[in-house]
Amino acid sequence: MSDLTIAGRAALIALVVALLALPWIASGYILSVSIICLYLAYMGQAWNLMLGFAGLLSIGHALFVGLGAYASGFLFTKWGVPPVIGVAAAVAIAMLMGAIIGYLGFRFAISGVYFALLTIAFSEFVRILLDHAKFLGGTEGLFLPVTQASRRGVDLLNLRGWTEMYYYVILVLAAGAFLLCRALLHGRIGYYWRAIRDNPEAAAAVGVDIFRFRMFAVLLSSGMAGVAGVFYAFYYNNLFPEQVLGIERSIEITLAPIVGGVGTLFGPIFGAFVLTPLGELLTDFISHLKGWGIIGKDVKVDGVKLMFWGFTVALIVLLKPTGLWPWVCQRLHLVKPPGQRGS
């Protein structure tokens, strides 16, 4: 809070109030979109850890989400283990996978593009294995038991209840992720991370254990993604390897933080809040264009929407490579300039 200007603090308070009050003022549709928005914001924070803080580009993050989802989903479906306990297994398995990939990456000195390809390879490999795993449903899918009572009431232990409940759960997760990253970044670990990210050789020379701190970032990132997987499983109640671990999912996860600003704290959240409504508005806009006859009736909405999307992303990379959030911060004077901080 001390970094923010008065305008910044006002904006933050307004945001928090709006988020808390949303379920009371918004329609069911907007509520669902907001849930997706917050989910992507949370995932963006998790992914951002690995790239922004450990300097590792991962294009296979959906793998950790998938592992978490299948682990908790399976435990619930087979043995009735509630997600509040299942999340431990989910995080453990996701972290284990993260540890394997991280260790292999460091041990064999793989970085940059090669590391990204390694993450894709692992993600696809596990996805195809899951396709063949009969006990997890395989291509037929894993279905969590859903009854008529499932969408009523509030049962946090089993993650069953009104849609509003899911909204608050993901809100808490997203806020928690933000606060956690902030705390870490402002602490000693944050300094080590920034040193490693900006100049690994110098950091090593000063005595920072690069391997240990990078691994910590990887484990935290994958563990957080695992928790997201649990949410995913109990919100959607059906899991297909292609849907959960497909490469489109992984790319989707990277969009918000990159657009918002990699390595920044609020960037991923900002990115999610910009991209998700933009996507929905685009769909709306395109149907209107069809209505006005500007686009032919049988042109698929998907195609045009994707085109705007790709165009937006390319534009942002060309014009604002550090992300939109730093720029917005500056323009709206939300943050105090470096010289005036630390009161």
Add this chain to the structure above:
Amino acid sequence: MDTVTVINALVSGLLTGLVYGLSALGLSVIFGVIRIVNFAHGELMVVGMFLALMLFRWFGLDPLWSVPICAALLFCVGYALQHFVVRRVSYLPDHMQFLLLAGIAIMIVSGCLVIFGPDAQGVQLDYALDSFAIGNLIVDKVRVYAAIAAIVVASLLLLFFKYSATGRAIRACADNYLGARVVGLNVDRLYALTFGIGAACIGAAGCIILLLVQVHPYLAPAYTLLAFVVVIVGGMGSLFGALLGGIMIGVSEELASVVLQPSLKTAFSFGLLIVVLLLRPQGLLGRVVR
């Protein structure tokens, strides 16, 4: 399974692998020289495939004859891409370059979706279902033509890089960027040429692959990944490596199908990728460049 099946599988894998190798050549050339990872690789190939499809529909042109046309058109696209767009982000970190090319890839896919629709479409050739029979060996005619075309294009490329002045200039840029500038080479123009040549390769490969496979917009990511697997196994930056990698992947896919289940063959390729990345990241024939 019996020997006949295995031998048939090996031959088929070899032929298909040569085509994979040609497609990977484009990627290898671009990465080996410009050090840019072209995530829009599969998308460019799909554009080539659609071009060949259109030429077939409008003029009845067999895709094999469309190869020079597609190559030329995609050369222009690649040149423009490097000169106007990619050049501006070469100073940015890896993930930004990835995102830019991913964004461009998405635009290409969506453009294809809008123009051609999502359904799979292919060419119907008269000789599409013919095969040569040599004893117990039954070889698909189309696959043979495709392999020959791939070898021809690859050879032309190799000759270009080995013997022509421009080719040697491009190799100089790849070997020693600073030295190339000192000597007075126009690196920007050479980079654009390289991207164009890489794209031309991809276009040629697309035409040839259209003989074997039907095209639809969502085909692209699979081919991007395939090209990466081939190039990493064979060696980034090595032209022979790309061909060798292609053959290895082609054959291993066939063998995996015969020995395991065909639905696992892609997993096998990824497993191979992981192993190569760990044990020998420069690939079989690549140079260790960091």
Add this chain to the structure above:
Amino acid sequence: MIIGCYDSGITSAVAQVCEAKSIPLVVNVAAAPQITDGRFKTVFRNFPTGPMIASDAFLLQKEVYAIAGKAPKSAVLLHANDTFGTTQKDASVNLIGKFDMPYKFADVISYDPAARDLSAEVRKAKGSNAELLWIITRLNDAIMIVQEMVKQRWVPMGIVSTGPGPYDDPFLKQLGKLSDDIINMVPWFDPNKPMSKAMIAAWAKKFPDRTLNTSVSHSFEATLIALDAYKRAGSAEPAKLIEALQKTNIAENVTVGPAITFNEKGQNVKTRNSAIQNRGGKLVSVAPKEAAVGKPIWPMRPWNARG
């Protein structure tokens, strides 16, 4: 009330939502057994389950082999590795023991339905030296499989399909003569029933160049069921509709089998499949006897010996 959804995976997901919101779902096409295994109270399916399709396939094959006088001694199962394909494969492999068939499965081969080419898969199937090729596919892979068989010069005794693909229009059009002689053992309409004749005539008038196949006949019946329930319920309230659906008993229908009824799990267990053979771009019903309009061609003719 919702009618749908063709894809088994999607139907299961939709059923979950319908169950949670207590809205009735009438399934026109979807074979995954778990949709009507008792977990849902609001789902009613007028389409056979995977095991039902498999059982019927065995019975229909026996009829065909008896008429033709020739039965295969070995079989290979080639299936797409998606929801429908895997369910069907499991059912077929698990139930073959109960039907005293003249063959065993020499091999069971699964492939990725998104595969770009299926030469390796067909080669593996050919290598099993089986006399019967049993396929469970979607549309594009069915086309690719036949093309590969021609290229690899493989002529088994015959091809049986228990899924979509070989009876779809694009398959028949693109492959022409090569699409002939495949026998589809799938849910179908009974062309000898009076309502079927009316449906066929109306379809021919409205869509003369599209074939009337499973998707059409079963969507037709699903709509029939929905309307019938609505009439008897007298209201559009979901609870009343569900009650009415449970008591469904429609004697005048178009599919093979007796009147449409649902058991306590929402499944119509009495609906049967037919064997339909591709002939010159048309689909000819060859079994069961009461629904047949022609004699099966078995064994299949070699690829280059078709007129």
